[in-house]
Amino acid sequence: MELLWEPFTEFSFMRRALFGGIALACSAGPLGVFLILRRMSLIGDAIAHGILPGTALAFWLFGLSLPALTIGGLIAGLSMAGLSAWISRRTGLREDASLAALYPISLASGVLLLGLGGPKLDLIHLLFGSALAVDTTTLNGMLGTSVLSLLLLVLIYRALALDSLDPLFLRSVSHFGALAHGVFLTLVVLNLVIGFQAIGALMVVGLMILPAAAARFWSRQLPVLLLLAALFGATCVWLGLLLSYYANLPSGPCIVLLAGFLYVTSVVIGPVRGLLRSFPSLTTI
Amino acid sequence: MIQCCGLQWGANGRSLTPPLDLQLVPGSLTAMIGRNGSGKSSLLKIMAGLNQPLRGQVKISTPLLGGISYLPQQQELDRQFPIRLAELVSAGFWRTRVSRRERQVRLQQALSDWGLLELEKQSLEVLSGGELQRALLARLSLTAAQVLLLDEPEVALDEHGQQLLWQHIARWKQQGRTIVIVSHNLASLNQKLDMALMISSNGCIFAPIDQFSSNCQTLEEVA
Numbered sequence: 001m002e003l004l005w006e007p008f009t010e011f012s013f014m015r016r017a018l019f020g021g022i023a024l025a026c027s028a029g030p031l032g033v034f035l036i037l038r039r040m041s042l043i044g045d046a047i048a049h050g051i052l053p054g055t056a057l058a059f060w061l062f063g064l065s066l067p068a069l070t071i072g073g074l075i076a077g078l079s080m081a082g083l084s085a086w087i088s089r090r091t092g093l094r095e096d097a098s099l100a101a102l103y104p105i106s107l108a109s110g111v112l113l114l115g116l117g118g119p120k121l122d123l124i125h126l127l128f129g130s131a132l133a134v135d136t137t138t139l140n141g142m143l144g145t146s147v148l149s150l151l152l153l154v155l156i157y158r159a160l161a162l163d164s165l166d167p168l169f170l171r172s173v174s175h176f177g178a179l180a181h182g183v184f185l186t187l188v189v190l191n192l193v194i195g196f197q198a199i200g201a202l203m204v205v206g207l208m209i210l211p212a213a214a215a216r217f218w219s220r221q222l223p224v225l226l227l228l229a230a231l232f233g234a235t236c237v238w239l240g241l242l243l244s245y246y247a248n249l250p251s252g253p254c255i256v257l258l259a260g261f262l263y264v265t266s267v268v269i270g271p272v273r274g275l276l277r278s279f280p281s282l283t284t285i
Numbered sequence: 286m287i288q289c290c291g292l293q294w295g296a297n298g299r300s301l302t303p304p305l306d307l308q309l310v311p312g313s314l315t316a317m318i319g320r321n322g323s324g325k326s327s328l329l330k331i332m333a334g335l336n337q338p339l340r341g342q343v344k345i346s347t348p349l350l351g352g353i354s355y356l357p358q359q360q361e362l363d364r365q366f367p368i369r370l371a372e373l374v375s376a377g378f379w380r381t382r383v384s385r386r387e388r389q390v391r392l393q394q395a396l397s398d399w400g401l402l403e404l405e406k407q408s409l410e411v412l413s414g415g416e417l418q419r420a421l422l423a424r425l426s427l428t429a430a431q432v433l434l435l436d437e438p439e440v441a442l443d444e445h446g447q448q449l450l451w452q453h454i455a456r457w458k459q460q461g462r463t464i465v466i467v468s469h470n471l472a473s474l475n476q477k478l479d480m481a482l483m484i485s486s487n488g489c490i491f492a493p494i495d496q497f498s499s500n501c502q503t504l505e506e507v508a
Contacts, residue, residue, distance in 0.1 A: 037366060162376055165366045166357070168335055173351050173379040173428070220408040222367045 007245045017131035017198055017241055017251065020142035024198070025207060025233030027149035028191045030226040032212030034184060037164045037222075041209055042096050043081060048192050048205040049103035050080025052110025055126075055196065060113060066137045066197075073193035074186075080106060081185055110201075129200030129252030131241060138197050145194040149187045156180040161222060203252030207233055210259035217270025232262055286311055287332060287432065287463055291341035294327050300339055301327070303488050311431070312461045314454065316474045316494060319484035325467045326358065328484065329434050332465065347431045351380035354430035356438055359417055364409050370420050371396065371405040377427025391427060399423040399449060414441035419449070426453060433457060433464045439473075451477055471497060 007014045035044050054076020055069045062068035084102055088095040114123055125133060134142070153160075159180040162170045170177045188208070195204035211232035215225045240255030247254075268275050287309040293300040301324035309315055317325045330336040332343055333355040347353065375392050383391070396402050399419040409417065418441045425433065439447055454477070457464060468474055474481070474494060481494040 037363075039363075161368070162379075164363075165368060165373070166362060166376070168330075168333075168355060168357050168361070169376065169424075170379075171335060172333060172353055172355050172430075175350065216367075220367045220410065221369070225367055 003246075004242065007242065013132055013134065014241065014245060016134040016136070016139045018238060020134050020139045020198055021237035021241065021255070022234045023143050023146035024191065024195050024204075025211070025237050026230040027146040027153070027187075028195065028204070028208040029211045029215075029229030029231075029233040030153060031149065031184070031188050031191055032208040032210075033215065033222075033225050033229050034160060034164060035188065035209065036212050036216070041213075042099050043084070044188060044192070044205045044208055046084065046099040046103040047077045047080050047189055048196075048201060049110075050106045051077045051189070051193055051196065052201050053106050053113055054110075055193070055201070056110045056113035060116065066141055069197075070141065070190075070193050073196070074189055076106070077189035077193060078186065081189070124250065125200070126196070127200050127202045127252075128250040129196070129198055129203055129255075131198065131244060131251045133197045138194075141194050142198070145190055149191060152183055152187060156183050160184055198251065199255060200250065200252030203256045206252075206256035206259055207236070210256065210263050211236065214259070214263040214266040214270075217266035217272050217274050220272055232259070236262060286344075286346040287465070288344040288346075289332075289341065290344070292328075292331070292338050292343060293340040294324060294331050294336070294338045296327075298339065302484060302486060304341055305489050307482065307489075307491055309463055309465065311463050312458060313480065314458050314464045314478050315466070316471075316478045316481040317465055317467045317484060318469070318471060318474075318481055318497065323484045323486065325484050326436050329355070329436050329465065329467055332432075333434050345432060351428065352430055353432045353434065354425045354428045356421055356425055356433075356435040358436050359414065359421060359441070362409070362417070364412075364417075366409055368409060369405070370401060370407050370409065370412065370416075373409065373420055374401070374423045374427065377424040379428075381427075381429055395423045395427050398426065398453070400445070415443055415446050418442055419446055422450065422453070426457075431462050433462055435464070435466045437467050437469070439468065439470060447473075 008018050032044070035041050051073040054072040054074070058068040058072025080102060084095055084098045087093065087098040111123070114126065159170065159174065159176045163177040163180055167177060191208065192204050195207065199207055212225070212229040214232055215228035218228055219225050236255050236259040240258045241251055243249065243258070244251040244254040266274065271277060287307070289305050289307040291304040291306060293302065293304050295301040317329065319325050327336065331338050332345070333353050335355065345353065371392065374395060375388070377395070378388055393402075396405055399422060401416070401419055401423060404412065404416055412420065418438070422438065438450055442450060454464060466478070478494050480491065481497050483490045483492075483497060
């Protein structure tokens, strides 16, 4: 049992990564649930890639400063979402196609920009995360982002839920739908930007989508889904950090793979739409 | 009151009909008929303020928010959405200021009016098409809207459901609400409605409904 706590009591950097990661999971999971319900799961992926050139440019210009990296990432992520929406609106092409076309471009330009910046920043750490990267400033950023996200999510909850189910009806009774959508997208970008330090730019979207996707196999109630997604995410952060500590692996892939394992397990045994569910004869054996 | 002045609508800048001028008074009940793709649903969405026309304008003498209720075709809803029927119906309270207790009473009333009491805790996924349609109608009946725009409300409703629908429509009409219904079932409309608007690329005709029922086809050719 001690093995489950020891790294966190012994090393303060592990403690920071744990607290920051759990806080982030608590806000990223519920955001992921709404991403899936709004059929926007791909957008999360594209934004996560889109953040990279923004942070790389900020790193090149200002060095390793959290506010600069965050603002750079925010601007790049939001422009990514805006650009794909604009392209699909102007050309009539489906949005997933323009997103899929945009994110290799931003990933490639991000990696090139980092290369131009010199060897000061470890590319592997930036892409796949390192528990060591969570200093006190980053931890505060993660905690603050998490609290802010949850508060705003509570405020826009009703409008966002109705807008996801029946946007036409919401538009007939309220102008709040567009605002709720904007706030929601900003929160998604903010969570991805803040998470990339500890979990990695390419991995953080997994922490957002996988627990949410897994939760859908356990409940048909939106509040329960939101709670489960946060809980699943937090558990994966904790176990993933342990795995990365003992096996000496990058933290991001460990966390995301555990979430992936949870997802596959849910697909098989989940009581709602799980595979075993559709073969009643199998479950009785 | 709904007023259309020189209204033209369609996709990709191409208008589906010649300019439409039309006036629907409060308490009127109008059917909107026409072939598939003639632009009935698009016109309804423009009246609801959800889409923009190509030319001309729609004037509606009620506040745009909360004054108009629009019943979409139900295939636009995600049936896997994690929500219970009662929660879907109570979205009709949006923009109405009533106490929690009053809400509960009116929600129960609407659920029982539409025969949904036993289904209150079910998730959307397990509802039949007709049950979902009744739920959407129950939500609509909770709104205070003066203009009701219904896109094929009879679809998926069984005999009993259709009776409920027409009882409610009669009541809404008595309350002085303006109602527009898109429908294909001309034979059944004939008994219940006064006026019909035929949408056609040759020109729209607004006339008493019995003029359409006998020889719908020929009228469209004349137009």
